[in-house]
Amino acid sequence: WPGQAKEIVLYCYLAPGLNGAFEAFFDNWVLLYPADEWQTAPELSPNTAVLYDAEVATANPTDPQPSCRFGGAGQGQETMWFRVPARSPTAAFQTCLSEADGSGRSMDTLIALYRKEPDGSLTEIACGEDECGPDFGYLSQVRIEGDSPDVLESFKEYYLQVSRYNVSAQPTAVLEPIGRTTYVKPSGSSSGGFKQGMSWLDAYQNLDEALAAVQINPDITQVHMASGLYVPDPDATGDDDLTFSVPSGLTVVGGYPQTGTAVEPTPLAYPTVLSGDNLENDGLFAVRPVGDPVHVDNARTVVTLESGPEGVVTTLSGLTIERGVARKSGDGPTTPAPAACLYSLNTSVALLDCTIQEGLHARSAAGAVLLTLDEARTDAYVMRRCQILRNHTAYTNSSPDSGGMVIYIDDFANFAARGSLLIEDTRFEDNTNGSSALYGGGLTVFASRDDQEFIIRRCVFENNSSGTFGGGGGMNFGVSQALNLMTAGPPIVIEDCDFLGNTADEGGGLFIRASSANMPPDYHVTGCRFRDNHAVVRGGALASTNYGYAFGSVTVHGSRFERNSGPRGPAVDWERDWVTSMIASPKVRFGSCSFVGNFDSAELGAAALELRSRRNDSEVDYLFENCTFAENTGASISLDDSLGPVDVLLVNSIVQGRGDGTTGYHFLHDVDTYFVAYRSIIEDLTGQFTQPDIFYTSCIDEDPAFVDPPDPGPDRDWGTADDHLGDISLGAGSFAIDSGVTPAVEVWPEYGGDLFGDQRVVDAVNYVGTGSGFPTPNQRIDIGAVEAPPGIAYVCDGDTNGDQSVDFTDLNIVLENWGGAGPDGDLDNDGAVNFNDLNIVLGQWGDPCPI
Numbered sequence: 001w002p003g004q005a006k007e008i009v010l011y012c013y014l015a016p017g018l019n020g021a022f023e024a025f026f027d028n029w030v031l032l033y034p035a036d037e038w039q040t041a042p043e044l045s046p047n048t049a050v051l052y053d054a055e056v057a058t059a060n061p062t063d064p065q066p067s068c069r070f071g072g073a074g075q076g077q078e079t080m081w082f083r084v085p086a087r088s089p090t091a092a093f094q095t096c097l098s099e100a101d102g103s104g105r106s107m108d109t110l111i112a113l114y115r116k117e118p119d120g121s122l123t124e125i126a127c128g129e130d131e132c133g134p135d136f137g138y139l140s141q142v143r144i145e146g147d148s149p150d151v152l153e154s155f156k157e158y159y160l161q162v163s164r165y166n167v168s169a170q171p172t173a174v175l176e177p178i179g180r181t182t183y184v185k186p187s188g189s190s191s192g193g194f195k196q197g198m199s200w201l202d203a204y205q206n207l208d209e210a211l212a213a214v215q216i217n218p219d220i221t222q223v224h225m226a227s228g229l230y231v232p233d234p235d236a237t238g239d240d241d242l243t244f245s246v247p248s249g250l251t252v253v254g255g256y257p258q259t260g261t262a263v264e265p266t267p268l269a270y271p272t273v274l275s276g277d278n279l280e281n282d283g284l285f286a287v288r289p290v291g292d293p294v295h296v297d298n299a300r301t302v303v304t305l306e307s308g309p310e311g312v313v314t315t316l317s318g319l320t321i322e323r324g325v326a327r328k329s330g331d332g333p334t335t336p337a338p339a340a341c342l343y344s345l346n347t348s349v350a351l352l353d354c355t356i357q358e359g360l361h362a363r364s365a366a367g368a369v370l371l372t373l374d375e376a377r378t379d380a381y382v383m384r385r386c387q388i389l390r391n392h393t394a395y396t397n398s399s400p401d402s403g404g405m406v407i408y409i410d411d412f413a414n415f416a417a418r419g420s421l422l423i424e425d426t427r428f429e430d431n432t433n434g435s436s437a438l439y440g441g442g443l444t445v446f447a448s449r450d451d452q453e454f455i456i457r458r459c460v461f462e463n464n465s466s467g468t469f470g471g472g473g474g475m476n477f478g479v480s481q482a483l484n485l486m487t488a489g490p491p492i493v494i495e496d497c498d499f500l501g502n503t504a505d506e507g508g509g510l511f512i513r514a515s516s517a518n519m520p521p522d523y524h525v526t527g528c529r530f531r532d533n534h535a536v537v538r539g540g541a542l543a544s545t546n547y548g549y550a551f552g553s554v555t556v557h558g559s560r561f562e563r564n565s566g567p568r569g570p571a572v573d574w575e576r577d578w579v580t581s582m583i584a585s586p587k588v589r590f591g592s593c594s595f596v597g598n599f600d601s602a603e604l605g606a607a608a609l610e611l612r613s614r615r616n617d618s619e620v621d622y623l624f625e626n627c628t629f630a631e632n633t634g635a636s637i638s639l640d641d642s643l644g645p646v647d648v649l650l651v652n653s654i655v656q657g658r659g660d661g662t663t664g665y666h667f668l669h670d671v672d673t674y675f676v677a678y679r680s681i682i683e684d685l686t687g688q689f690t691q692p693d694i695f696y697t698s699c700i701d702e703d704p705a706f707v708d709p710p711d712p713g714p715d716r717d718w719g720t721a722d723d724h725l726g727d728i729s730l731g732a733g734s735f736a737i738d739s740g741v742t743p744a745v746e747v748w749p750e751y752g753g754d755l756f757g758d759q760r761v762v763d764a765v766n767y768v769g770t771g772s773g774f775p776t777p778n779q780r781i782d783i784g785a786v787e788a789p790p791g792i793a794y795v796c797d798g799d800t801n802g803d804q805s806v807d808f809t810d811l812n813i814v815l816e817n818w819g820g821a822g823p824d825g826d827l828d829n830d831g832a833v834n835f836n837d838l839n840i841v842l843g844q845w846g847d848p849c850p851i
Contacts, residue, residue: 038063038114038122038159041081044093044177052095052109052162054078054171066112066161068127076110076163078171084113084160086152091177093160094141096132098173108138108169109162115150116157125150125158138165139173151311180219184210185226185258200226200260206234207244207252207274214247222251225319226258227270232299233278243301244274246316248308248347255318255353267318267353276302276324276340276359285323285358285390295360298325300337302359305344310377314344317352326361339370339406340391346372348379356405357389367391367431369405378418378452381407386426388442394434404431404440404464409447420452421445427460433467440511441466441502454492454521461497466504491522491552499541501532506573507543508533508564512554522552527757528559530571532719538610539573540564540598557591558755562725563718567602569610571595571632574622575643589623592754594728594785596710599633599718607638607668613646624650626740626754628728628785631657631710633718635665641672650677652740654704654728654784657683665691679741681783698741704784705734728755729786733795736783738767755785762787766794797827798844806844814838 035041036058044050057078065073084091095109110129114122128140142160144151152158162175182197184204197204197213204210207223207230214220232242246252254272255265276299283294302324305314324340337343340359349371359368368391373379388404405428409419428442441464447454499509509530512523530541541564542556561571574588600606608629613621627650629636636655639646646669655666655677665688667675676695682688685701707729713722730736742761754760761781782788798806800813817825817833825833827840 035080035082036060038081038161041083041159044082044084044160044175049174049176050082052080052164052173052175054164054169057163063161064112064114064122064124066110066127066129066163067124068112068129069110070129070165076165077167077169079161079163082160082162082175084152084158086156086158091152091158092141092143093175093177094128094132095139095162095173095175096141098139098170101170101172103170105168105170106138107173108165109140109173110165111140111142111175112161113142113144114159114161116159122159138169177221181222181224182210182213182220183224183226183260184230185256185260186228186230187258200256203260206230208232208234208242211245211247211250214250221249222253224256224265225252225254225272226256226260227254227272228258229273229275229280231275231278231280232302233297236278236297238297240278240296240298240300243299243304245304245306246314248306248314249312251315251317252319253315253317254320265318267320267355271320272318273320273322274302275322276300277322282323295325295327298323300324300326301339301341301343303342305342305347305349307346310379311348313348313350313380313382315350315352316342316354317350318354320355320357322355322357322359324359326359326367338372340367342369342371344371346375346377346379348381350382351384351386352382353385355387355389357387357391359391361391361393367393367404371405371407373409373419378420379409380420380452381422383423383426385424388426388428388431390430392432392434404428404442406439406444407447418452419447421447421454421456423456423459425458427462428464429460429462431464433465439466440464441504451490453490455495456493456497457495459497460500461502461509462500464502491524491555494523494525494528496527497529499528499530499533503534503536505536505538506545507539507541508535508566509541510543511539512542512544523554525554525556526558529562530560530564531562533564534601535566535568535570535573538566538568540566540570540601541572543569543573545575554588555591556589556593558753558757559593560755561593561595561598561608563597563599563723565599565601565719566606567600567604568606569608569638570600570606571598571608573610575612587619587621589625590627591623591625592627592760592785593624594628594630594755595632595636596628596630596725596728597632597712597718597723601719605634607635608632609637610640611637611646611648612640612643620647620649622646622648624648624653626651626760626781626783626785627653628704628755629653629655629666630706630728631712631718633658635668637667637675639667639669639673639675641670644672646670646673648673648675650675650680652742652781652783653677653680654736655680655682656704657710663687665694667691667694669693679739679783681736700735702735704728704736705731707731728784730782730784730788730792732793733797734788737764737788737792738780738782740781740783742781754787758787758789760787762790764788764792765790766792796844798841800825800827800841806841806846810841811838814841 037060054077057080059075059078063075063079065075067073069076093111095111098107100107112124113126115125117123126142126144128142130138131141132139164171182204183200183202184197184207185200186205197210207225210223214223232244233239253265255267255270257270278299279297281294281297302321308314321341326337326340340361341356356368361367368388371381391404407421431442433441442461502509504511533541535543541561564570595608598608611622637648639648658664663684666682669675675693676697677699679698681702681704682696682699683701685696685699688694688696706726708727710726710728711724712718713720713724715722763780796806798810800810803809814825814833814837820833821831822833825837827837830836
């Protein structure tokens with residue numbers, strides 16, 4: 001069947017004398033194949049016709065009854081099923097081109113399309129009966145149009161049922177999606193020949209010819225391209241305004257071999273390159289001035305996606321788009337093109353397995369990609385498994401811009417544009433903005449929305465940079481709500497992303513800005529890693545600002561901040577501002593996060609986190625729950641009251657070490673601030689008591705016993721070759737195990753995992769623990785970012801030989817090594833075996849380990 005074996009023939013040869021025994025057995029056989037039941041239906045490939053054959057299909061009494069069947073709802077005869085992928089909101093299928101089999105029986109089919117519901121049932125959303133007219137007998141078609149009440153939705157499953165009307169109808173028919181594919185390969189023929197792109201043997205030579213054919217033939221829904229290099233100006237006319245103009249709703253797929261072999265597209269093996277370098281004279285990529293003579297032939301925009309009906313998706317898959325140079329045109333517009341490689345305006349877009357690289361922009365907008373929505377409509381942007389590499393924007397002083405990619409959903413006037421965004425498994429690397437750039441080096445998102453989802457998941461932002469006034473070397477994110485909208489909609493999710501080695505003035509890795517005075521959106525940053533990012537001004541890893549607007553609630557959970565740098569807030573620099581009557585306290589929450597080896601690049605003693613607030617209220621501004629601070633240079637947190645009072649609560653957290661080897665306060669604050677640390681492990685706790693207005697409740701000064709303590713190395717400088725980030729998991733015997741309290745876990749149950757995503761509240765069976773239980777008294781949360789496994793061993797200091805008991809064996813080891821330097825018998829690791837070690841053994845005498 002489609003995508004599987006074309007045909008299976010079973011020959012059975014029975015030995016003499018066995019025929020009678022097997023006849024009854026074979027009479028009960030039913031040949032089951034995937035298309036016979038909807039639960040096992042094969043996928044109906046795009047633009048691929050399949051054969052319906054009633055003589056090998058069977059009926060199932062439990063199948064749904066198509067509502068449009070002539071004479072009233074009821075089943076057809078011998079149903080077959082196919083799974084329909086929701087590649088766009090619209091779909092159409094027909095049997096109208098079926099041919100008579102010569103039997104004289106009527107051609108009469110029935111088609112119905114169903115949506116699978118969460119409970120596993122099927123709901124009919126379209127039904128076809130006798131639509132094809134008198135010239136085609138009683139054949140049928142179904143259509144889901146853009147204005148249909150039940151358009152196809154991504155991530156939902158759909159199934160197509162085909163049957164004949166009754167047993168008097170012809171048993172065979174051809175089922176096909178309405179629409180067809182045209183083909184392009186470098187060795188094809190130009191339109192001046194006789195080839196018309198109907199197959200690989202009949203392929204066009206240039207993509208622009210295939211796109212022209214689509215304009216006059218709306219039945220073409222896909223363009224398949226073989227590997228090779230394609231340019232917008234293949235005839236070398238010198239017209240830099242030529243672009244690959246892709247009609248709305250079209251799917252362009254690259255990654256096929258030039259042999260035309262029928263295989264699934266494989267972009268890595270068969271790269272399909274759409275290049276703006278019309279003369280192929282750029283050589284190795286370098287960030288040259290846009291006006292460099294070598295760029296005189298380059299297309300101003302390589303690919304342009306045309307506007308289309310709301311919700312209709314244009315798909316690019318398996319393509320490499322590169323080397324556009326968005327500059328002014330001598331004969332055309334006096335301003336630069338909006339984007340160098342890819343530009344879309346007012347259309348839904350899906351980018352799959354694409355690489356967009358080495359674009360240059362003269363002034364503003366995007367070095368690589370600009371997706372813009374500026375009308376009162378709702379569209380979707382989906383991007384999966386793509387790469388945005390080595391793109392550059394020269395400079396700007398106003399417009400949203402990015403060296404890599406810009407997504408702009410806003411109509412400037414009344415926030416009427418709406419859009420959803422999903423980016424998964426995509427890499428943004430080595431993208432740069434010029435010296436006066438404003439926004440993100442890798443990705444910039446500015447959007448208005450109401451209840452649409454914004455999700456960025458499993459992406460990598462590495463070695464991107466933004467300019468002098470820039471924010472978000474890796475990514476800059478600002479989302480507003482519709483005017484007068486009093487519900488925030490779903491949170492903006494940034495999940496399981498890596499921000500590595502990015503640079504900007506503000507927010508070296510990620511910059512989040514508030515951009516609406518209305519009900520502000522929530523942000524959830526979960527499972528991310530921020531490492532080696534740098535800010536010239538503030539927020540080495542993460543920064544925010546509000547520009548007079550408001551934030552919703554912000555949750556940063558299970559994220560690592562490691563070895564980031566900057567002169568202010570080398571890990572995080574945050575400004576809090578929001579509508580207090582609408583947002584529940586606390587406003588910014590860090591849960592199960594680690595802050596390790598973040599350092600002040602100016603060596604002026606900046607704390608790892610700098611926190612401010614613009615709201616004068618009595619609510620908690622910042623909550624740190626189950627976080628670990630280790631070996632950051634200077635203090636861990638600094639509170640700045642220059643914008644207003646700041647209130648902070650630290651719970652179940654570990655604060656250890658100052659990476660520069662100095663001693664001092666872990667928390668710095670101005671006059672108008674309030675800081676409470678509760679049930680946390682604080683190094684040099686007694687030394688902290690001399691600082692006024694910092695309140696410590698049930699805190700302790702114990703070694704957390706990290707599995708591998710982080711260390712900046714002998715030079716005591718982070719950011720050098722001898723750095724050791726270590727492992728801050730809790731080792732056996734750590735006082736932090738089962739010693740925490742659980743106030744926030746009950747409030748935020750959806751964020752119950754630890755730094756590595758493991759279960760947050762796990763009772764260590766070998767530990768008594770000193771914390772409060774949740775949800776039952778014998779289950780206690782650990783202190784710090786990482787929860788120890790339930791079977792972790794208990795370590796007694798007096799158990800010198802590790803036999804899990806303190807007895808005469810341990811006493812004899814101490815006595816035998818008395819007066820020596822250890823390590824045998826030196827239980828307190830002070831370099832001498834003496835009464836201190838003897839007292840440890842006597843104090844734990846008889847204790848079982850574990851207990």
